[in-house]
Amino acid sequence: MERVILHSDMNSFYASVECMLNPELRGHPVAVCGATEDRHGIVLTKNTEAKAYGIQTGEVVWQAKQKCKDLIVVKPNYENYIKYSKLAREIYNRYTDLVEPFGMDECWLDVTGSTHSFGTGLEIAEKIRKTIKFELGLTVSIGVSFNKVFAKLGSDMKKPDAITVINKDTFKEKIWQLPASDLLGVGRATIKKLNYYGIFTIGDLANTSPDFLKDLLGVNGILLWKYANGTEKSLVTPNDFEVPIKSVSHGITTVRDLQSNNDVWPVILELIQDIGERLRKYNKYASGIAICVRDSELHFKEWQTKLPQQTNSSFYLAKKAYKLFNENYDWNCDIRSVTVRAINLVSEQTPQQIDLFSETQNIDKMERLETVIDNIRERFGKDIIRNAVLCQDIGMKSMTAKLTMPTGMCR
Incomplete structure (x- = not known):
């Protein structure tokens, strides 16, 4: 039986939580930024309205404000983000116990065994999307595919509040024309090396000799070749899986x-x-x-x-x-x-x-x-x-933060 893998990505997560908790922010360009007085003055995330001004994650606050003079800057409230991340995972757990976090705002779900009870992968994704919007007031983009890499790629293809399906029999037509940088594991240093040798798209990567990619990128080159060709088969780890702690x-x-x-x-x-x-x-x-x-x-x-x-x-x-x-x-x-x-x-x-x-x-x-x-x-x-x-004053900011929840929500 072909696997059914979802990748759920909570859209503009930090900014979305802030706008949900404070309705006065809605409709305005908002960026969650580290505190400049604590020397973390960079954009951590921004909402759709701020993206329209070209504001990018990682740029310093003063640059962002040059692009948008009306930008509303909000300090991060990590306890709130952790809370809503857990609430989203509780929703995922209603459909499967194979839920693997990929950061605070992203998760893979293996719903292969759930299709008998809840419908197709697309139908399960639609139920999750609607439930998170209704119960949490947040939106997600979900990719549906037959492996983790393409599910992740699908969640990135259409945002916000959207579902993208990448099927096994049509994935070449759907994704091979995309930039190689869209593929999981292809970072800035890797894309420079690939572009130097004329490898610009996922299709270019898929049709390159794996031996050449191994010589160029080492073991990671073989892995990326498998990713591009849809032969990646890594498992979604169960909820109780504990990664060995090395440090x-x-x-x-x-x-x-x-x-x-x-x-x-x-x-x-x-x-x-x-x-x-x-x-x-x-x-x-x-x-x-x-x-x-x-x-x-x-x-x-x-x-x-x-x-x-x-x-x-x-x-x-x-x-x-x-x-x-x-x-x-x-x-x-x-x-x-x-x-x-x-x-x-x-x-x-x-x-x-x-x-x-x-x-x-x-x-x-x-x-x-x-x-x-x-x-x-x-x-x-x-x-x-x-x-x-x-x-005494040791030059460190207190790590204590207050948790706030919307009225009527008890967790």
């Missing part, structure tokens, strides 16, 4: 430049509070630590090191990350952003070899203490217990 990271762009080691230490400590909590939640230990900084000239530098002992202690990881930074950064420029990653993760039950110089007892005590702190914070809030050094 846990947290980063932030500070509201002011960091100018000394004393500025950097509390930022690292604050970031790793979250990392350690997540490691303990996942029952994982980190065997290594990595730190990446972006300086005031927007250059990135990254270092990593193995840990003498596997651990999920926030304080121990913070000390090692700070030591790694202190030994490598030369302070030719101030620092604009910091990201810390716990890497080479293993299960808490994984045996480890220790030596006479390991801080085993101290680390064990710290891990138990931090587990107790996690429980207290879960009951009374994250700010109920803090390191004293984090009670």
Whole structure:
């Protein structure tokens, strides 16, 4: 039986949620942008009215306002977006348990087994489209096809609030004339290489020798050839599928430049509070630590090191990350952003070899203490217990945001 795959893409998601929650924004050009005072002043998403002015995702706010002087700029409310993303997935789950997220606003659905109960793929897509509009006040574009790549391509072909079907027997006529850049996995660097050799459309890509594409792009070249020819067969993962966790990271762009080691230490400590909590939640230990900084000239530098002992202690990881930074950064420029990653993760039950110089007892005590702190914070809030050094202004914006829902909706 031929598979029936849907790809549902919530249109202009952030901006649509803002306009739905605030009807006064409807009909006006709206862009959800990072806060300029927090140095995230770029367009994250825009509505249809703003698109008409040529405003693009990723451009800075002042450029967007030059294109549209009446542009309404809204700060992002991520808790709301997460909420509506979950509500949409609850609707998808009414039709299948094979729902695979692809970002906050996109999902693949395998409805092959659902067609006996709910109709054809097109009919299921239409039911989902109408339900999301009626229950959430949002619109989606849905692609219907026989594999994930073409379903994704279909959802991109017609927007907003539309359904596109790409059938197995007619896909060549429908999509081979489209630019190769429309295909999943073909980014800016790849399209430059393809165009250099006269490969401009999906059809060009499909009719190119796979051996040539492998020489040009490596293993990814073979994958793209399969995508273009409709032979991609990857599965839609079920709801309870958990991707193996390889690392846990947290980063932030500070509201002011960091100018000394004393500025950097509390930022690292604050970031790793979250990392350690997540490691303990996942029952994982980190065997290594990595730190990446972006300086005031927007250059990135990254270092990593193995840990003498596997651990999920926030304080121990913070000390090692700070030591790694202190030994490598030369302070030719101030620092604009910091990201810390716990890497080479293993299960808490994984045996480890220790030596006479390991801080085993101290680390064990710290891990138990931090587990107790996690429980207290879960009951009374994250700010109920803090390191004293984090009670000052450390140049980081608070991550707490208020969740608002339309009147009458209880979730």
